[in-house]
Amino acid sequence: MPTYNEADSIVGVITELSTLDVDIIVIDDNSPDGTSEIVKKMRFDNVSVIDHGSKKGIGPAYISGFKVALNKGYSKIATMDADGSHQVLDLQRMFIESDSYEVVMGARWIEGGSVSNWKVHRILISRFGTWFAGRCLALPYKDLTGGLRIYDAKAISQINLETISSNGYCFQIEMIRVISVIKASIKEIPIHFIERRNGVSKMSKVIVLEAFARVSIWGLQRIFRHNADKLHYVK
Numbered sequence: 001m002p003t004y005n006e007a008d009s010i011v012g013v014i015t016e017l018s019t020l021d022v023d024i025i026v027i028d029d030n031s032p033d034g035t036s037e038i039v040k041k042m043r044f045d046n047v048s049v050i051d052h053g054s055k056k057g058i059g060p061a062y063i064s065g066f067k068v069a070l071n072k073g074y075s076k077i078a079t080m081d082a083d084g085s086h087q088v089l090d091l092q093r094m095f096i097e098s099d100s101y102e103v104v105m106g107a108r109w110i111e112g113g114s115v116s117n118w119k120v121h122r123i124l125i126s127r128f129g130t131w132f133a134g135r136c137l138a139l140p141y142k143d144l145t146g147g148l149r150i151y152d153a154k155a156i157s158q159i160n161l162e163t164i165s166s167n168g169y170c171f172q173i174e175m176i177r178v179i180s181v182i183k184a185s186i187k188e189i190p191i192h193f194i195e196r197r198n199g200v201s202k203m204s205k206v207i208v209l210e211a212f213a214r215v216s217i218w219g220l221q222r223i224f225r226h227n228a229d230k231l232h233y234v235k
């Protein structure tokens with residue numbers, strides 16, 4: 001779980017997750033509100049914190065988390081927001097599916113999926129983002145920007161993680177781009193996304209622009225250079 005200023009949500013999310021047989025790695029970008037210290041004070045045996053030093057964005061945070069998870073030898077790696085938007089019950093259903101697929105993506109924009117309390121502009125950005133990325137990258141999925149996913153650790157271990165360049169939420173799109181290069185199986189499962197009740201979103205114009213620029217460039221590369229630009233992703 002990547003965190004930036006989630007002091008008001010993190011205890012509830014970790015407590016709820018303790019109903020599952022999982023270890024939790026929190027990757028915190030030196031949150032000024034003390035998120036990291038709050039987690040450490042919980043003293044849960046199955047929870048560890050990576051202090052990431054400064055605000056580097058969710059992309060680098062996830063990559064550090066993946067590296068630690070691979071070192072610890074886990075077989076599956078789940079990613080989840082720390083603000084309470086992702087439901088533990090959805091994650092539980094996804095774990096069942098993850099026995100049959102290398103990547104399970106929580107999807108809001110498929111039958112059975114839903115979003116609560118999200119402003120219209122967020123819905124539009126998210127839906128347009130997935131549509132645009134799907135067209136540019138020739139990916140058939142319905143929700144490319146969500147953060148609730150389960151990856152098979154073996155699939156992640158085939159990736160040259162240093163070559164993943166996105167800092168913001170574009171990371172989620174880039175991961176699926178990479179996953180399709182290694183031809184891992186992907187399944188979308190409907191989830192219920194409930195907008196946070198505490199704290200504020202870290203979504204910004206810079207994050208949207210980064211995604212738009214990177215996806216546009218990848219789209220052009222797909223047309224003009226085929227797969228040559230993607231091979232560096234694979235070990």
Ligand SMILES: Nc1nc2c(ncn2[C@@H]2O[C@H](COP(=O)(O)OP(=O)(O)O)[C@@H](O)[C@H]2O)c(=O)[nH]1
Pocket residue numbers: 001002003004005006027028029052055056057058061080081082083085147196200201202203
């Ligand atoms: N480590 C780290 N986590 C972040 C950063 N930006 C967002 N997050 C975390 O990523 C998750 C999703 O962020 P959020 O602001 O809720 O995005 P939204 O749901 O799209 O509005 C939350 O757990 C955030 O705390 C960041 O720069 N660094």
Ligand SMILES: [Mg+2]
Pocket residue numbers: 081083085196201
């Ligand atoms: Mg959120």
